[in-house]
Amino acid sequence: MSTNADIVRFSYSAFRHGDIDAAFNAFAPDIEWTSPTGMSDFGLGGTVRGHDDVRTFLARANSTFSEVHVEPHEFVESDDRIAVFGEHRLRGTRGGRSCTVPFAHSWRLDDGKATHFQDLHDVSEVRRILRHDDEPPNSPEGIIQLGLGFWRSKAVLAAVRLGVFTALAGRPLELAELRAGTGVHERGARDFFDSLVALGLLHRDGSVYRNAPAAEEFLDSGKPHQYVGGVLEEAESQWYPAWAHLVEALTDGVPQWVVTGEQENAFDEIYLEPDQLRRFERAMIGGLVPVMRTLPERFPWQQHRTVADIGCCGGALLASVLVRHPHLTATGFDLPALAPLFADTAARHGLEDRMRFTAGSFLTDPLPAADVHVFGHVLHNWDLDTKRMLLRKSFEALPPGGTAVIYETLIDDERRHHVFGLMMSLHMHVLSPGGYDYTGADCQEWLGGAGFRTSRVEHLTGHEFVVIGVK
Ligand SMILES: C[S@@+](CC[C@H](N)C(=O)[O-])C[C@H]1O[C@@H](n2cnc3c(N)ncnc32)[C@H](O)[C@@H]1O
Structure with missing residues (x-):
């Protein structure tokens, strides 16, 4: 005893x-x-x-x-x-x-x-x-710094685009060598690289630069499974130009993305070009790195046998869970264009027998049966009716005791603290016709409405939270 x-x-x-x-x-x-x-x-x-x-x-x-x-x-x-x-x-x-x-x-x-x-x-x-966390600006300097926050952002995005961190991966370089490796003109080079030192992404000894530890780990494109730079590349090429029209998005209520709008679904539009598709997958993996490092450990996977990732993109999240939990088998559900990327991910991890792809649209098709449904950064893309419809479909496809796992950068319930969750919601207003982010309490209410018996909200890591609904 x-x-x-x-x-x-x-x-x-x-x-x-x-x-x-x-x-x-x-x-x-x-x-x-x-x-x-x-x-x-x-x-x-x-x-x-x-x-x-x-x-x-x-x-x-x-x-x-x-x-x-x-x-x-x-x-x-x-x-x-x-x-x-x-x-x-x-x-x-x-x-x-x-x-x-x-x-x-x-x-x-x-x-x-x-x-x-x-x-x-x-x-x-x-x-x-x-x-000391995120204190509101209480001085003229603080206000100016907040308003000019895009200076820092754009410096980092430019550094990713120019390949600064990849050039420095594993090898410190003299200023002249770093300029040569990244194509940066002499005029702004010292200020640019020293700004990255001040921002904490580079270290400098004399005129020799090297990556700070986090930049070495997460911003070297030669380490694709932990490359956070993918999301910053997307930000540089797609999101920053769209955010330049935030005022129009707010006053017109119309998304400002640079897609042509010929396809019904913005995702179909992105997936027309294989290069765009790969670029989008790199962006999603970049955003997923924190989740892939925590969700495999932080959910009781040992209590379940099958999992379906709804809107799985290239399958990176599933691979991270399956590698850690050998008893699980998985289905990735996404639009047909994602099939080859999913197959590559499964093959790269030797998981072809344990993770399968089902092509379909969650707007029109039923969801695959499994003990666990994962919705990762998916619900926020859609309007309220679609959010609720997806959770109802999930409830229908799960067995009694089955579980919906929704990870998202949630807004706090009081809607006054989580800056990142609120910015992400503005991002959805800029990019999508109906999408917006939400609080844990909102999601719990939708889960209850879909029929889920219990639900809870847990912090995952950084800005990421998970809402867990049990049928
Ligand atoms: C923002 S991404 C999230 C991807 C991944 N779950 C993650 O956490 O990074 C949204 C995903 O939903 C998929 N998707 C969009 N519309 C869909 C539809 N109608 N049916 C199935 N999947 C869809 C996209 O292809 C994309 O992979």
Whole structure:
């Protein structure tokens, strides 16, 4: 029989592996969960009761922090009480600042279930990293800097387009060599490359430049599976020109993308040219890198056998999940043009037997049957009726207990904090006729309307969240 300490140890381990349901199995239905009151103004202080409210609390914590590592070091048992000593490592979602804070956790158990949990830690350091996140501009300089934010953006997009980070991959270069490798004219070269140093993407020793670690890892086009630059290439060539017409998009309500509009679906339009199709896939992979690094670990895939990715593009997300979970088989569902790209992805990973492509349109065809449906960066492309229709179709195709997993850069429920989610929604207004981004609560409401029994929102990483609906 498990001791109380085993049960508590198990719940830490389940949380660490993203198996939230297993962790909750160790909690009494009316568990009392108490956090330092000093965090109340962030919605993270005081006592909540019962599984649903604890889940809501954890979802709020996950949207406040992009990283939460809870490291228990010592377990001390006394009758029905367990004290756990360890440390939290936390990173604020909006400013990226991190801190490590010691904690004492007090647990009380009754009949093998946790009935009380209390978290005790010094909140001052935690408040410091949150307070500095994305502070509103409170000076003339701050306002000017915010308004001229496109200077930084365009410098980075130009660097990707000119191949600066790929030229420097694995080899520092003298200024003259770097200019030669990227075609940058002498006149602006020093200011351009030194701007990239100031922005933290390059390092310079004397006149020798090299990539900063993140640029080396994610902006070298020679590393296609982790190349975030694909999304920046798309931004440089397609999105930046479209955003130049944001005012028109806002006043006319009409998308400003440079597609010809001859096809009914903008995606069909993009896929007319094989080069555009590959470019679009590179952009999607760029945006997917953070999700591919987290979703395979953060969802209880071991509880399911089949998964269908609805709007799977070239299948990169499925490959990342299947490589990590050998018991799973998968269907990728997307427009017919994506079939060859999907086949390439499956072959590259040796997954031809486990991932198959189904060509179709989710606007007109039923969705493939599977235990799990993934909708990744898909719902935000569409208007409300289509969003709801896709979730209804998903409900019809899933078995009882089947699960819809929707990852998206959500807007916070109060619609006042998640800058990235709100910018993404403006992006949809600029690019698509009906698309817009949404809050976790919106999505939960649509899931409920489609018939899903329960739903929850969890933070995935950075700006990415996942909404999970269970039939
Ligand atoms: C924004 S991309 C997202 C791709 C991928 N899920 C991701 O997370 O990067 C939207 C995807 O939906 C697909 N799509 C668009 N219209 C579709 C339709 N009518 N039927 C099926 N898939 C469609 C596109 O081809 C594209 O792969």
